[in-house]
Amino acid sequence: MSGHSKWATTKHQKAAKDAKRSKLFAKLIKNIEVAARMGGGDPGGNPTLYDAIQKAKKSSVPNDNIDRAVKRGSGAEGGAAAYETIMYEGYAPGGVAILIECLTDNRNRAAAEVRTALARNGGNLADPGSVAYLFNRKGVVIVPKEGGVTEDAVLEVVLDAGAEEVNDNGDSFEIISEASDFVGVRTALQSAGIDYDSAEASFVPSMQVPLDLEGARRMIRVIDALEDSDDVQNVFANGDIPDDVLAELDEE
Numbered sequence: 001m002s003g004h005s006k007w008a009t010t011k012h013q014k015a016a017k018d019a020k021r022s023k024l025f026a027k028l029i030k031n032i033e034v035a036a037r038m039g040g041g042d043p044g045g046n047p048t049l050y051d052a053i054q055k056a057k058k059s060s061v062p063n064d065n066i067d068r069a070v071k072r073g074s075g076a077e078g079g080a081a082a083y084e085t086i087m088y089e090g091y092a093p094g095g096v097a098i099l100i101e102c103l104t105d106n107r108n109r110a111a112a113e114v115r116t117a118l119a120r121n122g123g124n125l126a127d128p129g130s131v132a133y134l135f136n137r138k139g140v141v142i143v144p145k146e147g148g149v150t151e152d153a154v155l156e157v158v159l160d161a162g163a164e165e166v167n168d169n170g171d172s173f174e175i176i177s178e179a180s181d182f183v184g185v186r187t188a189l190q191s192a193g194i195d196y197d198s199a200e201a202s203f204v205p206s207m208q209v210p211l212d213l214e215g216a217r218r219m220i221r222v223i224d225a226l227e228d229s230d231d232v233q234n235v236f237a238n239g240d241i242p243d244d245v246l247a248e249l250d251e252e
Helices: 003-015 021-039 047-058 063-074 107-119 151-161 179-191 213-227 243-251
Strands: 084-092 096-104 135-144 163-168 172-178 198-205 232-237
Touching: 021 047, 021 063, 021 096, 021 232, 047 063, 047 179, 047 198, 084 107, 084 213, 096 107, 096 198, 096 213, 107 213, 107 232, 135 179, 151 163, 151 172, 151 179, 172 179, 179 198, 198 232, 213 232, 213 243
Parallel strands: none
Antiparallel strands: 084 096, 096 232, 135 172, 135 198, 163 172
16 A cells, blocks of 8 residues: 555645645646646536546635636637646655656746756656656546445445555545546446545556655655646655654654
C-alpha cells in the first residue's frame, strides 16, 4: 500500500478547507473548460466532463462557476483560453521521481515556474523520458468509507467492471484500473448506490522510493511549491511514505 497515496488523498480532502481553496477552484474550473472544449458541453455524452464536474462539486465549487466554465469550453459563451497540456519530468531530493502535468496558455511561463519550484526546493528537471517510464497511466477512483461501505462490497461491484486492485487508504478505498476502464468502474459504483469522491485517469508509479520523515518533508515541500503554480494541474511522485512517518506528518 502506498503511503504517499494515503497522504495525497488526505491532502486533497483538506485542500478545499485551507488557504489554497481559490487556487484549487481555478484548477478545477480549468479542467471543466478543457473537457467541454474537447468533448462537447453535454456531460451525458462526455465522461471526462462529467467527472470534472463531479470533482468540482465534491470540492464545493459553486454551480454558477461550473456552468460558466462548461459554456466557455463548449463555445456557448466567449472568453475561453487556449490551454495546452504539457508534461514535465523531474526529481525531488532523495531521488524521488516526479511527473508534472501542466495545463497552460503560456508554455514559457509554465516551464519557468516548474523549473524555479524544483530548483528552490532541492529538486531538478529531468530529460524527457527519464522519469515517465516509472509511471503507468491508470484509472483511479476514490470511495470514502461512509455509510458502512466495506472492501468486500466494493470488490464485488468493481471487479467485473475492470478494476485491477482495491487498496485500503484508511478512510477511503482506492480502486485502480486501466485508464480506459475507470468510467466503467465509476458507473458500476453509481449503479450499486456507492458514492465516490473522485474518478479520473492518473499516473501511478510502478516502483516506489521509501521515505523517512525528512525525505517525506522534502518531497512534500517540492510538490507544494509546484502545485502553487496556476499552470500546474497535477503532480505525481513515486515517494512512498510509510504509515508511521505519515502519522508523524499528521501531527505537525
